[in-house]
Amino acid sequence: MRADRLVSLVLLLRQHGRLSATALARELEVSTRTVLRDIEALSAAGVPVYAERGRHGGFVLLPGFRTELTGLNPDEALALLVAGSRRGAQAFGLGSALASAMLKVVDALPESYRATAAGAAERLLIDPETDLLSRRLAAEEVPDAIAAEVLRAVFAGHKLRIHYAAAADASPEWRTVDPIGLVTVRDRGYLLATRSGADRTYRLSRILAAEELPEPAQRPDRVDLDRAWQERSTRFRSGGDQVTVLLRLDPARREELAGTALAVHAEKRDTDGWLRMEASFQDGRHAVWALWQLGLAAEALDPPWLRTALHDRATALATRYGTPS
Incomplete structure (x- = not known):
């Protein structure tokens, strides 16, 4: 060093x-x-x-x-x-x-x-830390010691023992995995691995400790990481409590919605120039949050419960600010 x-x-x-x-x-x-x-x-x-x-x-x-x-x-x-x-x-x-x-x-x-x-x-700047609205891009921090241990296990083809929290509010647990490779997407790092033969994906920022083990990992000699990531992404989008939403959207905000939704399945332009779209979100909470961020630039058409949820939230906010403080 x-x-x-x-x-x-x-x-x-x-x-x-x-x-x-x-x-x-x-x-x-x-x-x-x-x-x-x-x-x-x-x-x-x-x-x-x-x-x-x-x-x-x-x-x-x-x-x-x-x-x-x-x-x-x-x-x-x-x-x-x-x-x-x-x-x-x-x-x-x-x-x-x-x-x-x-x-x-x-x-x-x-x-x-x-x-x-x-x-x-000096004339080139790639991925600045803030966007044009001075919003700081939140890159996830991974301690160097943990990243180094994970890298060693991936390259050496050894099993890896990790202390992992599946969610921000979940209690961490120790688990032993067979590492396959590493992927970074929008400043987030992921470990692709198998555990007891089943595919698993772990956020690097949620690994609280890592230890390379001497035992060889059970994994193929060659791997197509791009294909493996696409397959896991497809399974993720098609499972769980996902919801599909029919909505109308100001075309100026299309990229914002596309970057927030899990997927955009269909879209066409209405006679007034707005987009009529079908998009899926991780769950109901995600859908409410995404449409609320778009404000008057979007309108949820279906399902009815989503319109009700947005109406109730807007009513509560209007009530709070309807009288002088």
Whole structure:
């Protein structure tokens, strides 16, 4: 770990020219005291790093110094493979590995390409943390230790013991599973596994502890994760207490509804331009919530109980605000 950090420190100085101890600590996610110790270690090893004093001072490498220590370690190589989604790397506990790997990739570029690539990267922003309405996107946090243990079991093909809470308010239980693979969807990470031969899907954020076991997992040698995910998604949408709703919708809000509903089964345009749609929701509570969020941009037509539920909620709200506070 420290060797990788020392390489990252050198690469940061090569690419930025001058950085303070505070800036280095922030980039490397360590304390300033650790940075100072690392600087001393680099100097002792013959790396020409020195301090420039003054208001705009910091640590600098001797001009022209170049190191060939750009080899990727396994975690960094894996992080680049999932770098199509920066949040995907974070969901699997590979966020810091991705940052370190990208430093090495930039440093490995020919000198003539490096400035161009850095400038181009500044012009691109993928998956920002907030949308245009300044709503912060809630990415689920998975402790690095848990993510690392799950990854080890998945790649080694070993059984995995997890302390898992099936719901936010459920009591966690220990269970032993055969891990198949990992999937990230909209900033949520999932473990696909089998338990006693039956397919199971676990939210990574609900795994409170994980332990890789020495026993080999009972699973096929090859897996089509995309197909497996599609099959589980289909089973999820067709089971449980799902409800199907017939509704009318302002077309400007179609994507919002499509992103909330489990599925949109049919739609056509009415003579007034609105969409007449058939959509399914996880349960009645989900349907009421989704239609309420759309306000006057949507109208539930069927089932009748949904219209009643929305009417009662609107009446209660109107009553509360119908008189001065």
